[in-house]
Amino acid sequence: xxxxxxxxxxxxxxxxxxxxxxxxxxxxxxxxxxxxxxxxxxxxxxxxxxxxxxxxxxxxxxxxxxxxxxxxxxxxxxxxxxxxxxxxxxxxxxxxxxxxxxxxxxxxxxxxxxxxxxxxxxxxxxxxxxxxxxxxxxxxxxxxxxxxxxxxxxxxxxxxxxxxxxxxxxxxxxxxxxxxxxxxxxxxxxxxxxxxxxxxxxxxxxxxxxxxxxxxxxxxxxxxxxxxxxxxxxxxxxxxxxxxxxxxxxxxxxxxxxxxxxxxxxxxxxxxxxxxxxxxxxxxxxxxxxxxxxxxxxxxxxxxxxxxxxxxxxxxxxxxxxxxxxxxxxxxxxxxxxxxxxxxxxxxxxxxxxxxxxxxxxxxxxxxxxxxxxxxxxxxxxxxxxxxxxxxxxxxxxxxxxxxxxxxxxxxxxxxxxxxxxxxxxxxxxxxxxxxxxxxxxxxxxxxxxxxxxxxxxxxxxxxxxxxxxxxxxxxxxxxxxxxxxxxxxxxxxxxxxxxxxxxxxxxxxxxxxxxxxxxxxxxxxxxxxxxxxxxxxxxxxxxxxxxxxxxxxxxxxxxxxxxxxxxxxxxxxxxxxxxxxxxxxxxxxxxxxxxxxxxxxxxxxxxxxxxxxxxxxxxxxxxxxxxxxxxxxxxxxxxxxxxxxxxxxxxxxxxxxxxxxxxxxxxxxxxxxxxxxxxxxxxxxxxxxxxxxxxxxxxxxxxxxxxxxxxxxxxxxxxxxxxxxxxxxxxxxxxxxxxxxxxxxxxxxxxxxxxxxxxxxxxxxxxxxxxxxxxxxxxxxxxxxxxxxxxxxxxxxxxxxxxxxxxxxxxxxxxxxxxxxxxxxxxxxxxxxxxxxxxxxxxxxxxxxxxxxxxxxxxxxxxxxxxxxxxxxxxxxxxxxxxxxxxxxxxxxxxxxxxxxxxxxxxxxxxxxxxxxxxxxxxxxxxxxxxxxxxxx
Numbered sequence: 001x002x003x004x005x006x007x008x009x010x011x012x013x014x015x016x017x018x019x020x021x022x023x024x025x026x027x028x029x030x031x032x033x034x035x036x037x038x039x040x041x042x043x044x045x046x047x048x049x050x051x052x053x054x055x056x057x058x059x060x061x062x063x064x065x066x067x068x069x070x071x072x073x074x075x076x077x078x079x080x081x082x083x084x085x086x087x088x089x090x091x092x093x094x095x096x097x098x099x100x101x102x103x104x105x106x107x108x109x110x111x112x113x114x115x116x117x118x119x120x121x122x123x124x125x126x127x128x129x130x131x132x133x134x135x136x137x138x139x140x141x142x143x144x145x146x147x148x149x150x151x152x153x154x155x156x157x158x159x160x161x162x163x164x165x166x167x168x169x170x171x172x173x174x175x176x177x178x179x180x181x182x183x184x185x186x187x188x189x190x191x192x193x194x195x196x197x198x199x200x201x202x203x204x205x206x207x208x209x210x211x212x213x214x215x216x217x218x219x220x221x222x223x224x225x226x227x228x229x230x231x232x233x234x235x236x237x238x239x240x241x242x243x244x245x246x247x248x249x250x251x252x253x254x255x256x257x258x259x260x261x262x263x264x265x266x267x268x269x270x271x272x273x274x275x276x277x278x279x280x281x282x283x284x285x286x287x288x289x290x291x292x293x294x295x296x297x298x299x300x301x302x303x304x305x306x307x308x309x310x311x312x313x314x315x316x317x318x319x320x321x322x323x324x325x326x327x328x329x330x331x332x333x334x335x336x337x338x339x340x341x342x343x344x345x346x347x348x349x350x351x352x353x354x355x356x357x358x359x360x361x362x363x364x365x366x367x368x369x370x371x372x373x374x375x376x377x378x379x380x381x382x383x384x385x386x387x388x389x390x391x392x393x394x395x396x397x398x399x400x401x402x403x404x405x406x407x408x409x410x411x412x413x414x415x416x417x418x419x420x421x422x423x424x425x426x427x428x429x430x431x432x433x434x435x436x437x438x439x440x441x442x443x444x445x446x447x448x449x450x451x452x453x454x455x456x457x458x459x460x461x462x463x464x465x466x467x468x469x470x471x472x473x474x475x476x477x478x479x480x481x482x483x484x485x486x487x488x489x490x491x492x493x494x495x496x497x498x499x500x501x502x503x504x505x506x507x508x509x510x511x512x513x514x515x516x517x518x519x520x521x522x523x524x525x526x527x528x529x530x531x532x533x534x535x536x537x538x539x540x541x542x543x544x545x546x547x548x549x550x551x552x553x554x555x556x557x558x559x560x561x562x563x564x565x566x567x568x569x570x571x572x573x574x575x576x577x578x579x580x581x582x583x584x585x586x587x588x589x590x591x592x593x594x595x596x597x598x599x600x601x602x603x604x605x606x607x608x609x610x611x612x613x614x615x616x617x618x619x620x621x622x623x624x625x626x627x628x629x630x631x632x633x634x635x636x637x638x639x640x641x642x643x644x645x646x647x648x649x650x651x652x653x654x655x656x657x658x659x660x661x662x663x664x665x666x667x668x669x670x671x672x673x674x675x676x677x678x679x680x681x682x683x684x685x686x687x688x689x690x691x692x693x694x695x696x697x698x699x700x701x702x703x704x705x706x707x708x709x710x711x712x713x714x715x716x717x718x719x720x721x722x723x724x725x726x727x728x729x730x731x732x733x734x735x736x737x738x739x740x741x742x743x744x745x746x747x748x749x750x751x752x753x754x755x756x757x758x759x760x761x762x763x764x765x766x767x768x769x770x771x772x773x774x775x776x777x778x779x780x781x782x783x784x785x786x787x788x789x790x791x792x793x794x795x796x797x798x799x800x801x802x803x804x805x806x807x808x809x810x811x812x813x814x815x816x817x818x819x820x821x822x823x824x825x826x827x828x829x830x831x832x833x834x835x836x837x838x839x840x841x842x843x844x845x846x847x848x849x850x851x852x853x854x855x856x857x858x859x860x861x862x863x864x865x866x867x868x869x870x871x872x873x874x875x876x877x878x879x880x881x882x883x884x885x886x887x888x889x890x891x892x893x894x895x896x897x898x899x900x901x902x903x904x905x906x907x908x909x910x911x912x913x914x915x916x917x918x919x920x921x922x923x924x925x926x927x928x929x930x931x932x933x934x935x936x937x938x
Contacts, residue, residue: 010061011047022046022066036068043067078410078424089135089356089393092408093424096390098382107385109413110376112355112392114406116369134341134395135356139332141193146327149186150301154178167324169302171209177319180301184726184777190223191267191294193331198261198342200325203227203253209320211327213304214297222294224304225262227252227320234262234274236292243288247276250283257325259343263333267292280343280370297726301327305727340371341395353406358391379415437470437528437560449579452542452554457592457929462556463538468528470562476531478561481538483514485554494556497537504530531560543929555579591618591625591894591922593901596933607868607905610935616898616922625897626925630867630904631885632916632935667707667847691821695728695839698822703735704814708847711812713744713759717852719783719860721843724748724775730838732782733845734823737816745823746784747836750775755800757784757791759807766803768793777840783860787851794857820845870903872896897922906935913937 005028013022015034022044023033030048044066051059078093098107136143147167155167155178171177199211208228215221221242224235232247252258258279265273272290276283302320334342337357354371363378363385376388394408411421441448442465450460468476486492493513501508505521518534520526540556556579595615601608616625691699703709720732727750734745747756753773758765774780774795783794789809792802817824822837852860867886871877875890875897888900901920914937921930 006051006053008049008051009046010049012045015041024048030064041068078422089395091390092392092394093410094390096386096410098386098389098412106379106415107382107412108377108379108415110363110385110389111409111411112374112376112389113409113411114353114355114372114394115409116372134338136330136334136338136342139330141331144187144329146180146182146187146299146301146329147324150180150182150299152178152180152301155180167301169209169320169322169324171207171319171321173319175317175319177303177321179303179319182299182301184296184298187296187299187329188331189294189296190264190329190331191292194263194265194267194333195329195331196261196263196334196338197225197327197329198259198334199327200257200259200343201227201252201322202255202257202325203320203322204255205253207253207321208318209302209322210300210304210318211302211320211324213300213318215300215305221304222292222297223299226304226318227322229253232260232276236272236288236290238272238288238290238293241289243272245274245286245288247284247286250276250278259326261334261339261343264292265333266290277339277343280340295726336367337371340367353394353396356393356395358388358393360388360391363388385412437468437476437562439466439468439558439560441466441558447579457543458541460540460542461536461538462540463535463558466532466535466558468532468535468560470528476526476528476560476562477519479518479531479535480557480559480561481516481518481535482557482559483540483554484557486514491543492554493541495539495541496534500537501534504534506530506534508534553579591616591924592929593920593922593931596918596920596931598934598936600936600938601906601908602938607907609903610906610918610933611904611920612902614898614901614904614920616894616901618894618924624891624893624924625922626889626891627923628888628897628901629885629919629921630869630887630901631919631921632867632906665849690841690843692841693730693821693838695725695730695837698837699820700817700824701820703812703816703818708735708812708818709814711847711849713810713812714786714788714808715849715851717783717785717848717850718746718846719781719848720845721779721781722748722774722838722840723777723779724750724838724840726775726777727751728775728839730821730836730840731819731823732821732838732842734819735812735816736819736824737813743810743812743816745819746782747823748774748838755782755793755795757793757805759791759805760810766791766805768800768803770795770800779841781860783852783857785852785857794854797858797860799854799857868905868907869900872900875900908937 007024007026007028009022009024009030013020015021019034021032021034021036022030024030028048028050030046046064046066047061048064049059049061051057078096092112152167155169167180169178197212201211206229208226210224210226212223212225213221214223220237221235221244222237224233224244226233226235230249230251230253232250232252233244234247235242235244237243250260252260261277263273263275263277265275268291270290271287272292273285273287275285302324304318328342335357337354340354355367355374356371357365357367357374363376363380365374365376365388367374374392376385389410394406396406407423409421409423411419413419438446440446441463448462450462452458452460470476481494483492483494494510494516496508496510496516498508501518502521504526506518506526507521508516508518510516516538518531535558538556540554542554593614593616595613596611597613599610601610611630703711718733722732724730729747729749729751732746732748735743736745737743743760745758747758749756749767750773753770754767755770755774756765756767781794781796785792785794786808789804789806790802791805791808793800821842867879869877869886869888871888875888875892878887878889879885886904888897906918916935916937917932918935919930919932921928923929
């Protein structure tokens with residue numbers, strides 16, 4: 001037994017945390033039992049003991065010194081990946097691992113680098129396509145491409161071939177040239193949220209002019225960007241005062257392209273920040289007194305509207321010479337990677353190639369070298385760095401169609417300043433392979449989900465935010481929408497707006513209520529926006545089917561096929577799915593309403609009961625409701641040019657006048673198409689036309705043709721519907737003779753929020769002040785009526801005041817002209833020199849030889865149709881005349897609500913005939929149901 005040896009470690013074999021790091025076997029071999037971490041220990045002194053088997057036993061010890069040497073960290077699992085040019089940014093190495101031979105505990109820095117290359121030399125287009133590639137469209141705040149959205153006059157595409165959407169602006173003189181107008185309805189209120197403006201422009205030397213202007217009254221520039229000599233002047237409006245700042249020596253007037261990014265921050269505070277970036281580099285920043293004031297108006301591109309107090313007001317001036325390659329606005333502060341991505345010009349900077357930061361914010365990362373270098377820093381664990389690096393992406397915006405590769409290097413430094421690196425290859429493939437279109441159901445996600453509460457009747461707008469993009473610009477051949485999981489198509493089905501499809505020339509075919517296919521209605525392919533507008537109307541309807549607990553969710557799949565590009569074959573998108581998840585209703589099922597029958601009503605008769613056989617039920621017998629809403633809906637097949645002002649579906653202006661004032665003899669000047677004025681046939685009213693005036697023309701009609709000779713101006717009414725362009729000052733009507741004979745006119749002086757009515761000469765003019773603007777590009781009704789020398793003004797049926805004028809007592813003689821949309825220059829009486837022309841739309845311009853009362857005006861401008869019920873205690877009745885809606889509220893039994901519903905009546909004096917849809921909605925506070933029937937007015 002003396003030869004039997006027992007080995008053991010008696011000291012120094014554990015690390016600083018007390019974990020046994022070394023072990024010894026029966027043969028005396030010492031080995032590691034745990035990984036060594038140089039961050040914790042750099043050396044060990046181990047005591048080993050060997051003991052024999054004698055009696056008494058004998059032992060001996062020895063000391064072993066172990067030094068821990070550092071291995072350089074590195075990366076593994078870096079595999080070659082393929083990147084198809086033009087697609088969104090792609091993760092470089094999703095399975096990247098740090099530590100090839102040893103797993104170090106902590107990292108202090110990691111650097112990812114794409115090497116510089118020689119750029120091909122051509123310019124890169126800065127339009128929406130580039131913005132999509134830069135992923136600016138993935139945010140909830142939409143990106144507005146002004147060049148593609150605004151309407152340009154007298155411009156042409158740039159001749160230098162830099163961008164197909166480029167616009168050439170030419171300043172013929174200070175007050176004329178080419179320009180663009182962005183309608184106020186197409187861009188948001190920029191004073192509500194921080195925003196970024198980016199543009200790429202080439203301006204000749206010694207040129208000055210406005211790139212952008214949104215302005216109204218004297219000195220009021222809500223936003224202005226003015227290029228002059230070597231400076232860039234920026235205007236905003238704040239606290240009733242204009243604020244501006246000159247960015248000096250920015251030197252944009254050298255006839256070469258420059259990219260400028262302007263970031264506006266803290267717009268709702270007292271210190272509005274403006275930072276300027278020129279050609280990818282920070283230039284200067286400043287602060288102006290805020291907050292930003294705003295009134296949304298048409299945006300002028302390439303000019304400004306004159307703001308002088310004296311006429312001519314709002315004359316365009318300061319036209320700009322140059323070529324705009326890009327003009328973008330987004331209500332979001334762009335990050336450094338957004339700036340680098342959008343401003344690279346293919347020559348001096350990143351050539352359209354850059355790294356993209358991960359969505360993970362730890363460790364902090366800094367971008368440099370125009371997006372070619374990402375530097376992560378800070379003492380973090382290996383796992384934290386790995387997660388960030390695995391989410392690092394590469395983006396290539398194609399400027400060539402060649403196949404090539406890029407070597408991307410990963411470098412790392414651990415906490416003991418040991419460094420290591422590794423390289424992976426990224427293959428960039430030609431777009432001739434055709435890129436797949438991308439369909440998403442929200443701005444940030446491909447799929448979405450809705451909750452359906454069992455026992456209810458619900459209609460889901462499942463695609464209201466749908467977007468479709470195709471990086472290679474391909475067109476679509478078909479879109480298919482498929483419903484899966486439905487129990488019975490009689491209770492569940494898909495639908496879409498057929499009128500919208502017709503408008504965009506797309507044919508939608510419903511198959512078995514659970515599939516819709518969309519294709520172009522003609523042989524030519526429709527644009528992506530055409531398909532998007534139609535697809536956004538797709539709905540899924542599910543009616544009350546009782547208990548659905550435990551049954552599978554419904555799914556609605558959207559699949560897009562493109563037509564191929566560059567000779568490549570067609571390709572199908574990934575599927576975007578809207579999931580309808582079934583929520584358990586417990587013991588409560590929703591109410592339902594039935595028994596509503598189509599019926600008819602004769603205009604002018606007494607209140608007519610329209611729901612005498614209505615039935616309200618509740619499958620779980622709860623027996624109580626919280627509210628019921630009855631509403632007369634607009635018939636979608638009949639277009640009304642005065643939406644929101646007339647409550648019925650058609651514009652029956654003449655008929656309404658004779659209904660409200662039966663003895664009136666009405667002269668309507670738009671009963672026939674007027675000569676010399678643009679008529680929008682899509683807005684034809686039943687008894688008249690909507691006429692659009694662009695400020696360049698007017699109408700003039702001899703009074704002999706209008707039954708106005710001997711018209712008594714002291715007992716008369718003039719009325720019209722109008723929609724005036726913001727900032728315009730113009731005459732609706734003007735009755736003038738030769739020379740300075742100015743008998744009567746109505747002048748909308750919008751810059752002062754006033755309406756002026758003139759009789760005989762300007763000395764007898766009277767002026768009515770308004771509390772709200774009328775030049776807001778929405779429909780309004782104006783009515784001027786006289787009773788002797790008393791002149792009364794009504795706007796939208798509301799009395800604005802009555803004033804005295806000495807000029808009303810005259811009879812219209814022969815030989816005079818009635819001007820509509822302007823008035824003549826009475827110094828020359830040249831009817832072609834109409835001044836103060838009206839810009840906007842007019843309808844139903846009428847002269848009536850009768851004084852109208854307030855009741856008459858109310859009749860003309862109100863719905864004159866109403867719903868009514870016989871109420872009872874405990875249920876409150878409210879009416880919304882504008883919506884033609886009646887609502888019952890209060891906790892009462894189903895029997896009570898059903899009894900009230902059966903007393904529902906309809907009354908109309910409007911003279912408008914035709915079909916209306918009527919909806920009845922009931923709710924118990926948790927679930928609801930809506931039923932419809934048709935009410936035909938004859």
